Amino acid sequence: MVHPAHPRRIVTRLVDGAVCAYDLSAGATGVLTPAAAFRPHGEDEAVSHAASADLHRAYYATLDAVVCVTAEGAELWRSEFEPQSDGRFGHQPACALSSDGRLLWVYRPDAMAGRNRPDQWVAVDTGTGATVARADLQTVGHGGVHLLHPSDGQVLLDVGEGQDGTVIHRASVADGRMELFGYPWTDRCLIDLSPDGRHFMTVDHEQDDVAVHGYPDGDVEFTLTVDAFGHDSEEVYVEWDGGYLTPDTLVVTLTGETEDEEEWFRRYRVNAHSGRVLAPFDARSEGPYDFTPLGDGTWLTTDPSGHPVRRTDS
Numbered sequence: 001m002v003h004p005a006h007p008r009r010i011v012t013r014l015v016d017g018a019v020c021a022y023d024l025s026a027g028a029t030g031v032l033t034p035a036a037a038f039r040p041h042g043e044d045e046a047v048s049h050a051a052s053a054d055l056h057r058a059y060y061a062t063l064d065a066v067v068c069v070t071a072e073g074a075e076l077w078r079s080e081f082e083p084q085s086d087g088r089f090g091h092q093p094a095c096a097l098s099s100d101g102r103l104l105w106v107y108r109p110d111a112m113a114g115r116n117r118p119d120q121w122v123a124v125d126t127g128t129g130a131t132v133a134r135a136d137l138q139t140v141g142h143g144g145v146h147l148l149h150p151s152d153g154q155v156l157l158d159v160g161e162g163q164d165g166t167v168i169h170r171a172s173v174a175d176g177r178m179e180l181f182g183y184p185w186t187d188r189c190l191i192d193l194s195p196d197g198r199h200f201m202t203v204d205h206e207q208d209d210v211a212v213h214g215y216p217d218g219d220v221e222f223t224l225t226v227d228a229f230g231h232d233s234e235e236v237y238v239e240w241d242g243g244y245l246t247p248d249t250l251v252v253t254l255t256g257e258t259e260d261e262e263e264w265f266r267r268y269r270v271n272a273h274s275g276r277v278l279a280p281f282d283a284r285s286e287g288p289y290d291f292t293p294l295g296d297g298t299w300l301t302t303d304p305s306g307h308p309v310r311r312t313d314s
Contacts, residue, residue, distance in 0.1 A: 008053045012037075013290075014046055015306040017260050019058045021051035022308060024294065027030070029203065029310045031303045040068060041075040050097040050104070052126070059126065061093040066106050077129030079106075085113035096146035096155065102126055103173060105145035105155050121157060123173045133178035139167050150197045154216070158190035165205050166190070170216060183218050187281060192243030194272065195295035201250060207237035210252050213273065222275035229254055229268055230248070231278055239265060243293040251259050251281055251299075253288050267291070284311060 009024040020034035033144070039060035040046050044067060046060035057076065060070050064084045066075040074266050085091065090096040091112035096105045108120040119137040124130065139158035148155055154172045161167065166184040172179050174236040188202040199221065211223040228232040231254060239253035248268040257263055265288040269278040283291045292300040292308075 002031050002084065008055075010048045010051050010053055010055070011300070012051050013302075013306065013308055014049060014056070017032055019046055019049045019051065019060055020307065021058065021272065023055075024310070027245065029298070029312055030108070032037055032308050034307070036068050037069050038071055039079075041069055041073070045314070047092050048094045048096075050095060052097065052101055057126070059095060059097060059132060060177075061095045061106060063088065063091070063093065064102060066093070066095055066129070068129060073101075078126055079129045079131070081108055081110070081113070081114060081115070085115065087112075087114055090142055092143040096148060097126070098123075098155070099148055099150070099153065102188075103132060105146055105157075107141070107146070107157055107159065109141045109143060109159075109237050111140040112142055121171065121178070123178060133173045133176055135171065135178045135180045137167070137169065139161075140164070141167075147190065147193045147200070149193065149215070150195065152197065156190060156193065156200065160189070168202075171272065185218075189240050191240065192293065194244050195247045199272070201243060202273040203240050203242075207239070208233070210238050210242070210250075212250070212275070224252065224270065224275055226254065226276070228275075231256070239288045241288050241291060242267070244272065244292045244295045245281075245299065246295065246297050247270065249278070251291070252291055253291070255288055 011019050019038040021036045022032045023035040036055040046061050065080045067078045091109040100273045104124040104126050105306040106122045110117050119139045122134045123132045125132050139159045145158045157169045159167045166189045168183040169180045170191050187205045191201040193200045200306040209223050209225045210219045226236045236256040239255045241253040242251045245251050250272045253267045255265040267281040269281045285291050290301050298312050303309050
């Protein structure tokens with residue numbers, strides 16, 4: 001794909017069973033209207049999804065396949081996960097479209113799906129559905145989260161292994177081979193990449209702290225514990241949520257319980273370079289996980305209709 005002067009930035013949400021695509025480059029705020037909607041084929045139930053920048057195609061993962069469809073409902077290709085899984089819970093594939101639109105990155109939680117093999121990370125040709133490259137992962141994951149680097153073509157994958165922790169990988173594809181790198185942690189959850197791609201944010205799996213790392217090596221730039229926000233670390237935890245509101249500002253989410261055992265959450269702005277806690281931040285969301293910062297000073301929450309709401313401070 002040739003990038004235009006002002007490339008589209010597409011996000012997708014599953015609303016009423018349809019993969020809805022929203023063009024963030026249009027700059028609209030408030031409740032967003034889909035620029036295109038794609039209906040999964042037949043009885044498919046999408047668990048992860050993406051859409052092409054030209055809005056001609058959508059890609060989605062089910063528990064047993066990745067599929068490409070058109071806005072008119074035609075199935076262009078299907079890549080099955082063999083054998084089909086007998087279990088319907090505890091394993092959820094994830095997919096993400098590469099920045100140039102040529103590859104669909106697919107995380108396959110094959111171990112938990114009972115396929116008698118390690119988890120796989122697969123790069124699929126978006127034009128044909130053919131596998132371009134793959135790698136076995138030494139994980140037994142329930143699900144995964146992809147983050148695309150903004151400039152170097154690499155992708156980060158966070159694999160959640162439940163109580164056993166979290167594993168973070170980085171990969172790219174060259175000459176039909178996947179070049180895979182594993183970070184040396186099993187206790188850090190990947191949260192976000194900085195807009196310039198020079199740093200990334202993680203939260204301790206036990207929710208004790210948040211850290212910012214240099215990219216690509218992962219060296220820790222700074223770490224903040226709950227105490228830095230003026231809370232008791234015995235009672236309050238860092239939530240697996242937040243990210244880069246702007247290149248210079250992180251949002252960190254804390255959670256806890258009142259004396260009446262009612263859960264609460266609170267967000268804070270943090271200087272992304274020094275780690276200095278700046279001020280509380282109200283994202284106007286209903287829950288701790290209903291917050292997607294976009295790195296440009298805006299963020300997404302969810303409307304009761306299921307469509308995203310793009311918000312700003314103003």
